[in-house]
Amino acid sequence: MWRSTFGQVSRLVQSSGRFNGSRTVQGITTSRMFHQSLINYHGHVHKPKPGEELHITFISKDGKQIEVEAAAGDNLMDIAQHHGLDVEGACGGSCACSTCHMIIDPEFYDEIPEPEDDENDMLDLAFGLTETSRLGCQVFMTPELDGVRVALPAMTRNLQVSDFK
């Protein structure tokens, strides 16, 4: 049941491509080298010790599954950015915006300490909020989260209507 809900969420994420922030110009691959050098200011991740690697599968905005290894204590926003995934952190990970909104695998959701008020306040402003939404900057890896799957939603607020006025 939980798993199927999560499947639906990721399908939803996959099918809403038109307005997500990660579009590429048609027929052209983006310049990843340049991209990484530009946003290299969230390098706060640690290298996991051998044997203590925690596994995360990110599901990107275009539906790709990216498996990464992470160390306990690092947060999902930093980890995703470190691996070149399209996650923004407008407030630099200080829980003051909703740009690092992520959807957590329901099977693992309860393993994460409940969000504080300030995180919930920001989640309220996130586009496409789900039951298992969290801010990536507030979710810290623990051994209990080994194997978690995390979907990166299309984060635009719904501004299409105004575009066609």
Place this chain on the structure above:
Amino acid sequence: MRFFSSSCRTLIPTYKVAVVGSGPSAFYTAYHVLSKKPETFNVTVDFFEKLPTPFGLSRYGVAPDHPEVKNCEDYLRTMMKDSPVRFFGNVTVGKDITLGELEQSYHSICLAYGVDNDNSLDIPGSDSPQVIPARQFVNWYNGYPTDFKPPNLEGIEDVTIIGNGNVALDVARVLLAPIDHWKPTDISEDALEVLRGSTVKNVNIVARRGLLESAFTTKEIRELLDLSKKGIKFIPIEESLWEDFVPSINKLDRPNKRKFTTIQKHLNQQIEHPQKTWSLQYMKSPKEFVTENGKLAKTIFTKNELVEGKVVAQDEQIEVKNELVILSIGYRGSSIAGMERYFLDRESRLQNKGGRVKPGYYTSGWIKNGPKGIIASTMMDSFDTGFNMLEDLNNGEYLQGEKADITEKLPNAVTWDQWLKLDDFELKQGEAKGKSRDKVNNIEKMLEIVNS
């Protein structure tokens, strides 16, 4: 393949992009264009900012006690270090340089200059010097270079704020929170001085519509409610309105449910001798600001009813004592010389589709969408403009012709390195005063420092 592409790097075209403005929408658009451009062309970006200082509403709109929100400025700071980007401050497009001149120097132009005016309220007494627009008040406490000075707060007890968006709540917090809350922030020294002498006892935040239409968000209302810990008391919402509303709270969507549950928890704040009080009032429209003996004395409101979502004024009137009124009823944008036919006056924004205004011209931020929205939504929406600009560049749709360099036309422009001098000055002054930053709020002084 890699060898081939790098050896041909000099042969691929470079497109020059001008961005008018340097606030969040301006730098998020540039960030997207620079980080998502294909390998088949290069992009350089020049920002044109009318002030000598960058960051727009992040510097001058975000409240001084929300420094974490200002972290968004790091996007521009990083770009200035790592990317082919230039900053030209102290340059007003349309005055120091025309759009026509920009066309001769750039392939694409993005207008992200924001809004610079207020909605007006045309009722008797609204020209009183004690009735002031929230934008002016915000500019003043945020150290924006302006001649505007609000009335001295000494002798003022009751303040009415018209409108209940987050700007209204920021203003209320400035008036209500104890001085120690503001001292370590980058609030202007002027404002700190006036707040020290403040005798404000009560702030009423008045909206013309109902509870459900409250424009503030949970974070901002929570901050006001939490001032109870400092002896600042929330006066409960009018009982008849609240009683009718309570049963519907559980049926609301999550953001609204949390917003009103937060208020519900604070309805019975037990504070014996409150330092100050404040209230949220609903269903009232100001009808007249009444001056007695040369000073603002009260506001006369008409009570409203909501009929099919529309505000309908009733006969009943009420009077509220106030010596100062702050109007927080929305901002207004304006055109820029050369774009008049694309400016939608009623919506206070430039006509556009996905940020495209006309060939070669784009828009982002408040002047694209009208003055509303938070930084997170502005970011995503600016990415959309950036994407469309890239798509057009890729398809050869841009302002054609040989491109000249603009630099020599702008002898008085403030460069990024010059701004860093001012930045450094402000930080050091701030440190000496125990503040995060001490902003210079005078253009002449700013220019003196950057040219030193």
